Amino acid sequence: MQAVVRKLSNRFSFKQVLGCRMYRTDKIVDIGQPTPESHPQLLKDGEITPGITTEEYILRRKKLLELLPENSLAIIASAPIKMMTDVVPYTFRQDADYLYITGCQQPGGVAVLGHEYGLWMFMPEAKPHDVTWQGQIAGVDVALDTFKADNAYPIRKLHQILPDMIRGSSKLFHNVQTAIPAYMELEAFQKLASCDKVRDLTVYTHQLRWIKSPAELKLMKESASIACQALLLTMLHSKTYPHERMLAAKVEYECKMRGAQRMAFNPVVGGGPNGSVVHYSRNDQKIKDGDLVLMDVGCELHGYVSDLTRTWPPCGSFSSAQEELYDLILETNKHCVELCKPGASIRQIHNHSVDMLQKGLKEIGILKGVGSSSYHTLNPTAIGHYLGMDVHDSQMISSDCPLKPGVVITIEPGVYIPSSFIGPERYRGIGIRIEDEVLITETGYEVLTASIPKEIKQIESLLNNFSHGMGMDCHSDMRATSS
Numbered sequence: 001m002q003a004v005v006r007k008l009s010n011r012f013s014f015k016q017v018l019g020c021r022m023y024r025t026d027k028i029v030d031i032g033q034p035t036p037e038s039h040p041q042l043l044k045d046g047e048i049t050p051g052i053t054t055e056e057y058i059l060r061r062k063k064l065l066e067l068l069p070e071n072s073l074a075i076i077a078s079a080p081i082k083m084m085t086d087v088v089p090y091t092f093r094q095d096a097d098y099l100y101i102t103g104c105q106q107p108g109g110v111a112v113l114g115h116e117y118g119l120w121m122f123m124p125e126a127k128p129h130d131v132t133w134q135g136q137i138a139g140v141d142v143a144l145d146t147f148k149a150d151n152a153y154p155i156r157k158l159h160q161i162l163p164d165m166i167r168g169s170s171k172l173f174h175n176v177q178t179a180i181p182a183y184m185e186l187e188a189f190q191k192l193a194s195c196d197k198v199r200d201l202t203v204y205t206h207q208l209r210w211i212k213s214p215a216e217l218k219l220m221k222e223s224a225s226i227a228c229q230a231l232l233l234t235m236l237h238s239k240t241y242p243h244e245r246m247l248a249a250k251v252e253y254e255c256k257m258r259g260a261q262r263m264a265f266n267p268v269v270g271g272g273p274n275g276s277v278v279h280y281s282r283n284d285q286k287i288k289d290g291d292l293v294l295m296d297v298g299c300e301l302h303g304y305v306s307d308l309t310r311t312w313p314p315c316g317s318f319s320s321a322q323e324e325l326y327d328l329i330l331e332t333n334k335h336c337v338e339l340c341k342p343g344a345s346i347r348q349i350h351n352h353s354v355d356m357l358q359k360g361l362k363e364i365g366i367l368k369g370v371g372s373s374s375y376h377t378l379n380p381t382a383i384g385h386y387l388g389m390d391v392h393d394s395q396m397i398s399s400d401c402p403l404k405p406g407v408v409i410t411i412e413p414g415v416y417i418p419s420s421f422i423g424p425e426r427y428r429g430i431g432i433r434i435e436d437e438v439l440i441t442e443t444g445y446e447v448l449t450a451s452i453p454k455e456i457k458q459i460e461s462l463l464n465n466f467s468h469g470m471g472m473d474c475h476s477d478m479r480a481t482s483s
Contacts, residue, residue: 031146032137033105042302048103050302051219054148057103060208061119064101067204073169074113074201075162077178081107091262095178096389097205099303102147106138110158110183111149112165118150120165122158155182163188173201206396209388211406216304217439220388220408223260223301224437224448227308230254231297232452235459236467238314242287244269247295255299264298264305264391275311275431276416278381289315292322294431298391305391307410308449309435316463318456321426325415328360330454332413333434336383340438340445346399346409350383353413361415366423378417384410387437407440408448 028037034050036043042050048057068074079095094105101119102111108124121143126136143152153161159182166172166188174183183189192198212220234251241247248267255263270280271287275294287293293314298307311326313319318326332353339349358375361367367374386393387408403409414433421428437448453459 030136031142032135035146048147049099049105051215052103052302053215056213056215057101058148061101061113063208064113064204065115067207068113068115068173069171070115071169072114072171072173073165074204075172075174075183076101076111076113076201076205077175077180077183078104078107078109078111079178080180093262093300094303095175096209096303096393097175097202098178100205100209100389102149104138104143104147108137108155109143110155110180112162114165114169116168117165119148120151120153121147121149122153122155122162125154125156158182159186162186166192170197172198173204174198175202175205176200177202200396202396206394210386210394210397211404212388212408213406216388217406217408219302219304220306220437220439221448223299223304223306224308225451226255226258226260226301227297227299227306228449228452229258230299231295231308231310232462234295234297235310235312235453235462238287238293238312239316239463239467242271242289242293242314244271244274244283244285244287244293247293248283251295251297255297260299260301262300264300264307268294268296268309270294270431273419273429273431275433276418276429277431278414278416287314290319292318292430292432294433296433296435303389305387305389306437306449307387307391307435308437308452309412309414309433310452310454310459311432311434312459312463314463316467317460322430322432323456324364325417325427325430325432326456328357328364329413329415329432329434330456332356332360333411333436333454336411336413337436337438337445337447340403340409340411340440342404342440342442343402345402346382346384346386349411350399353383357413357415364427366417366427378415378421379413380416381412381414384412384435384438403440405440405442409438409440411436411438 034042036045036047046053048054076098078098081092082090084090092107098111110122112120123139123143124137125139140152140154143149162183163186172192230251233254234247237250238247248269251267252263266281268280269283270277271285271293272291274280274285275292292311294311296309298305335356336349336353339352357379362369386397387410412433412435416431417427419429434454439446439448453462
């Protein structure tokens with residue numbers, strides 16, 4: 001295998017591939033993403049992405065190689081650019097596995113990892129027209145100098161170099177979600193695939209991403225803090241502006257003003273009966289006086305996301321029916337959080353939540369009995385999921401897997417009663433979810449979203465004592481623009 005590496009390296013010398021390499025001068029070089037030199041307010045020296053050092057990226061690659069079978073090869077393509085119209089792209093978000101291994105936040109690249117190679121990166125080449133319209137991008141030189149690849153080539157040489165690497169491997173792993181024809185159509189790839197020797201790499205990358213490092217946890221705590229602050233201000237805003245779209249805009253504004261690059265997902269802002277739609281996203285209705293609003297929000301900070309939900313009455317007080325249901329969800333939330341510890345599993349916590357909710361809904365009179373088939377209509381969701389670089393992170397890890405320190409999960413019990421539900425009329429059209437982020441620690445848990453109120457008295461006090469007059473100076477202007 002070493003001979004193959006030497007053969008490939010000799011065939012394509014650095015002089016051949018670097019060509020128009022951007023050499024460092026006194027002028028700061030734009031590589032298409034922030035660096036300590038171009039963005040000292042974001043990155044410290046020695047970091048490839050904010051908060052994550054070169055050493056940590058190299059350690060991730062080493063750990064992945066330790067998981068991969070001997071004489072195997074891993075191929076990870078960057079996320080594709082998705083178009084909104086013929087010339088307008090959606091905002092680009094890098095594939096989490098590609099970012100986790102390389103630190104590259106840009107499209108167009110392919111990373112290859114092997115025991116005999118280390119990390120090889122195939123990078124896009126910037127054309128003058130593209131640079132004029134879209135700006136500079138990372139190339140071969142950046143892959144070597146910034147991302148610390150062991151070898152790098154232009155993407156156009158992929159079809160010349162990769163086949164020999166694949167032929168020298170007995171098994172191949174790749175990220176199925178971002179797989180591209182450029183390597184899948186290679187004869188060498190097809191040959192291994194026909195022998196059932198091609199597998200999904202995420203079985204290993206999700207295992208690594210499941211337990212967060214101290215640096216990752218710092219970013220996740222910051223992301224959670226931003227989302228909590230933003231949602232708190234949005235709750236105060238809701239009494240003056242009880243419109244789903246305005247609350248969605250408010251929370252996004254507050255997140256980005258605090259440093260978030262984007263929302264983790266389109267905010268769920270369900271007023272009244274819309275709150276009973278689990279992933280409601282239209283956000284186009286006025287919230288009626290006396291109705292609850294359910295807001296499920298999260299933001300992304302340097303590759304790490306937050307996810308939390310609060311439900312409250314913008315008018316400032318819960319009705320008796322709303323309070324009954326809210327108390328049940330709140331108690332379930334708190335009991336399930338207390339179950340979070342090393343050795344427990346999401347499945348165990350979920351089963352406990354089902355028992356609590358079924359019993360509570362029966363006592364209230366919404367369900368006829370425990371084990372009623374109607375329960376799954378009122379709550380079709382699981383108690384939670386793993387959280388990290390993606391909202392539903394590390395999905396290859398079973399919910400039966402015992403939790404370990406460094407794992408972050410959500411705890412999000414809820415009840416979603418549609419207006420058409422055959423049951424007591426006073427509960428119809430009510431949707432309630434209370435979601436917290438929970439870090440598993442050596443001794444138990446830490447709630448990362450504890451700063452956002454969830455007790456009824458706290459919420460009512462907040463809305464009635466602190467939201468008066470917020471934005472009133474421009475309220476008449478907002479009414480005019482929304483009419």
